[in-house]
Amino acid sequence: MQWKSATLCGVMSLLPGVHLPAVYAKQYVSVEEVKNIFFHGELLQKVAISIPPHIQTLIRKESGVRQPLKGTDVWRSAEGSWLIVDEVVGKHEMITYAVGIDSAGAIKGIEVMQYNESYGGQIRERKWLAQFTGKKVDNRLRLNEDILNITGATLSAKHVTDGVRRVMILYREYLKGYQG
């Protein structure tokens, strides 16, 4: 389902006396900054991929994440490293995050790029994000198993963990053997 908050805000603004506040959106780090953080100047090229429906189904089944994986923001290096920017459902709005994967299929790093919630921001803490580094698709990548929860930010921690897992499934099923 595509959410159309702007449309809703527009419609509600037409109602007499309704003055909606500006949409709050906090971008902490840009794609270019993420490239530098993960790949230190390595040249990355954007790749236009189209995830086949059967892989989408597999990703949804294995990750449990219902929000479709768009796969529109994907970059690859000549050495076979990947950068995927994805989003998952937050408490009120979407959480945008980036996953860097090295040529051996291990997670180079995770960055929370945009987080619009008013609490649960602890998921941006280095210590929590560092738990993902070095993990591969054969790891569980599940909250309260190999990824520790953040009490008070459980929903955000769970959704980002599930999101990283689905990105790694995308890597296993599609990106790893990508010949485009």
Added chain:
Amino acid sequence: MGLREKKFRGVLLNSALIGASLFSMNTHAGEGYFGWVYGLDLQPMGKYEFEQRLQLTRGQETGTFDFWQGRTELEYGLSNDVQIAGYLNTYSINAARNYTNPDICDQGISPCTGGYGVQGLQHHADTFHQTSFDGVSIEGIWRITNPVTSPIGVGLYLEPTIGNLKNAIESRLILQSNFLDDRLQLVGNLVYEIEHLKFDVEPIEETVLDFVGGVTYRILPKLNIGMEYRFHNDYDGFSFGNQTQKAHFIGPNIHYAEKNWWLTAAMRTQIGGECWDPGTAECSMGKVWDGHGRNEYILKFGMPF
């Protein structure tokens, strides 16, 4: 608008304004997605939330029956799975010729004035108005399992109340399951409450056993809509030996959350009910009255900090 009504609305407005001026504008969890159903979204440890509720029970058999209830609440996360809260409760009753049951209208004057909060001596008065500070409640919720990480979230709830209208102890077993990336919530509460009703000359003791349940879905960022249902049962005394009434209510809810506040509005309509002795005086037209009405409305405003 009568003087009492003005006074009552002034109390509510003041309490909301005091709350707004006292508390800073950061925010956390603990949102009330439903009007009357309690979920397991609690305040994180060390965080507060100010909440203001305004409820109207409107319309009985005939005439006028408006029962306003105001509740000003402060919640606090004692731990990430235990939340405590305190309430200040106010009410306003405006009843006029709203009963026809001969057990109440017993001197040939029908319709007469009755319902929750109306003393027996007032049954033959044209109108009854009362606006007052009611009392206080405290509340504790223990979330045993979290629906975000468990298939079924389970919680226990306890709320003692001391008031002018009644003293009561309310307990709830809260069950919640989330689906579709936690955008869809199914929540049910089993409610057990013992009440000592004090507004009349002779106090009444009764037991309430309710099931309230609902569904809410986030159709857009920040915006949920849903439905909720109540199956209500009253029993005479502090046991289940003598049921006096049961009723069903259902209605929609809507919830909107901004970064620093949230708002929930809900209504439910009584779709039917029946009574048994000694509660038959509170029934007519296939519905139950006393503290219930044809329709109930609630507005809840929360401001975490």
